[in-house]
Amino acid sequence: DSGVTQTPKHLITATGQRVTLRCSPRSGDLSVYWYQQSLDQGLQFLIQYYNGEERAKGNILERFSAQQFPDLHSELNLSSLELGDSALYFCASSVGLAAGDTQYFGPGTRLTVL
Amino acid sequence: SQQGEEDPQALSIQEGENATMNCSYKTSINNLQWYRQNSGRGLVHLILIRSNEREKHSGRLRVTLDTSKKSSSLLITASRAADTASYFCATAGSNAGNMLTFGGGTRLMVKP
Numbered sequence: 001d002s003g004v005t006q007t008p009k010h011l012i013t014a015t016g017q018r019v020t021l022r023c024s025p026r027s028g029d030l031s032v033y034w035y036q037q038s039l040d041q042g043l044q045f046l047i048q049y050y051n052g053e054e055r056a057k058g059n060i061l062e063r064f065s066a067q068q069f070p071d072l073h074s075e076l077n078l079s080s081l082e083l084g085d086s087a088l089y090f091c092a093s094s095v096g097l098a099a100g101d102t103q104y105f106g107p108g109t110r111l112t113v114l
Numbered sequence: 115s116q117q118g119e120e121d122p123q124a125l126s127i128q129e130g131e132n133a134t135m136n137c138s139y140k141t142s143i144n145n146l147q148w149y150r151q152n153s154g155r156g157l158v159h160l161i162l163i164r165s166n167e168r169e170k171h172s173g174r175l176r177v178t179l180d181t182s183k184k185s186s187s188l189l190i191t192a193s194r195a196a197d198t199a200s201y202f203c204a205t206a207g208s209n210a211g212n213m214l215t216f217g218g219g220t221r222l223m224v225k226p
Contacts, residue, residue, distance in 0.1 A: 002156060033213065043202065043216035056213050090156065099144035099206040100164065103214060105157040 003027065003100060008092050018079040019075035019110045025072055026091030031055070032074040033094075034066055038087035049074055050088045050097055081113045120203060120217040128225050133190040135220040137203030138183075144206050146179055147214065148185050151200045160188075160201075195226045 003026035013019055015091045025032050034046040045058035049068035060066075063081075068074045078085060094101040121136045123205045139146070149157040163170045163179045163186070170177045176189040190197055200221050204214040 001148070004156075031212065035214075035216075042218050043204075045213040045215065048213055058213060070223065088154065092157075094212060097212055099212050100162065101212055102147075102159050103212070104159065105149075107156040108154075110154070 001108060002104040003089065004091060004093050004104050006089075006109050008028075008109060009107065010110050010112075012114065013081060014114055015081055015083060017081050017113075018077065019081065019112075021075070021076040021078070021089050021091075023074045023091030023093075023106060025074070026104055027031055027092075029093035029095050029104070030072065031094045031097060031101070031103075032072070033092040034060075034074070034076050035090040035092065035105075037042035037090060037108075038085045041087075043090075046076070055097065078111070081114050086111055086113045119221045120201075122220060123218065124221045124223075126223045126225065127193055129193060129195055131193055131224075132225070133197070133222055135188045135201050135203075135222070137186045137188070137217050139186075139203070139205050139215075139217070140184065141205075141207060144180075146177075147206070148175075148177060148186075148188050149202045149204060149216075151202065151219070153199075157202065160193045162177050190222075193222075193224045195224050198222060198224045 004023045030051045033048045037043045046060040048056040066076045092103040092105045147162045148160040166202045174191045200219045203217045
């Protein structure tokens with residue numbers, strides 16, 4: 001158990017819908033990262049927050065957005081869902097911003113868009 | 115986009131044998147990390163090697179890094195059936211943010 005929690009575990013929804021994925025980082029970690037794992041794209045970095053502020057952005061679609069709240073939990077919002085958004089979405093956390101800080105991954109949310 | 119390639123994509127060995135996985139990357143890095151993923155589950159951090167290190171050990175794991183060739187290898191010695199998983203290398207650049215760029219992974223199967 002990494003100490004990172006993600007809810008829900010599974011999500012099945014229809015095209016055009018909007019969903020929210022939630023992540024609670026390990027106690028004491030200020031950085032939260034979101035990654036997407038799909039069969040065709042592999043594991044891709046989406047976005048990072050540090051202590052409530054956006055710090056880095058990867059291949060995140062404009063239909064996707066995220067935020068980190070004062071209690072440090074984070075939410076990833078996916079809207080106007082398409083079939084191709086079906087994937088495993090991982091949240092990870094680390095203590096800070098240093099490149100050597102280990103990222104601890106949550107169990108993921110499996111999103112299926114029908 | 116992915117940083118690089120992992121080789122082989124799949125590896126099947128007998129328990130007790132050694133498993134070697136290779137990873138290549140494209141840009142300069144601050145460090146390289148290896149993660150393990152059991153089928154469809156979360157990633158578990160295995161080991162981190164910094165760009166100024168050449169070799170690192172952790173239990174049955176040995177990682178090497180050759181920055182001149184932009185490549186790394188992960189050796190698992192005396193493999194066990196429980197080592198069956200996918201293994202990913204991930205690089206962290208020097209840019210702010212500590213985001214990881216992952217390779218495509220190697221699926222390892224260890225037969226009892």
